[in-house]
Amino acid sequence: MKPILTAALSTVFLVTTASSVLADPAAGKAAFEAKGCGDCHYTAGPAKEKTIDDQLAKKGPELWYAGSKFQKDWLGKWLADPKPIRPMKFNVLTEENPGDHPKLAGADAASVADFLMSLTSTDVPAGKVKPKKNPKGRQIFIKKMPCSGCHQYAGRKNKISGGRSGPSLVDAGVRLNPDWILAYLKNPKVFKPVKMMPVFTGLLSDKDMMNVARYVANFKPKKKK
């Protein structure tokens, strides 16, 4: 009797927990489709891009692993009040990001975030990366394999430095799942088979990739003193 009770209680607990984490992905999916989000973002994996032309034909980033890539709190807020993440327009080197991503009303933003968070990849093992100050990661990021050449970040005294062709990594620790950063560095082609960023697999050791992931995942707004 006891095992049955335990199992029943566990099921109730799991269902409750899951529903509080993923409130209503179905409603979010309907809103995603109704708002035409799918015109620019595809949500069914695996990755489809095989050539540069395939990548350039996309109007926005793929979202089929959004639930493994983003943090839910950030995603809901961003959908309700989107601010440019990329300094340059998506897939364009000669135009600034116009900052014209459509805004979703509060309820839609929350349900679309639920839907997107339900889209996960089995290639992002959970619980691997703990955000942490990391001098080795910093050294690689700024000097050795200079991620900073293409990605903005907040340096000393909060000064924004870095290149503009990649997505900004300012406050990336609020936006990105730390485990995704590592998974992407280790196995980039699963997520983005054709991309402007070099493949670092085989060039950086697993340990160094972990250092970079920890360092980037620690990019958070500085607390005001």
Added chain:
Amino acid sequence: MKNLMIIAAVAALASQLAMAPVGAAETEKVFKFYCAQCHGLTGKGDGPNVTKDFPVSPRNFTNAKEMNKLSDADLKNVIMDGGPSVSKSPMMPPWGKTLNAEEVDGLIKHLRVLCKCKGKQG
């Protein structure tokens, strides 16, 4: 027997196609996709990453005088293994795990078109 010969001929043709050098149009696409971020769409070293904070000046490929100091082998090294392989800045990352050999060879030819120079010989 005839069938076998046809299969062999098709296989030979297919392997030749696989080894075929990347055409100029395809190479330009590769250049604009990967290299232009820093080197600019026309190769003048003025891509969108080059802000006043950028620690070095990316190579201007239209500068024949500078480009003539480098052999094709130097270009290959720097593309495959990054700036430090030729005692230059690590801001030039290694592309050896990203580009295939045909793409790299195509890019070297493209750089020679941009500089209108043959580079250091021998």
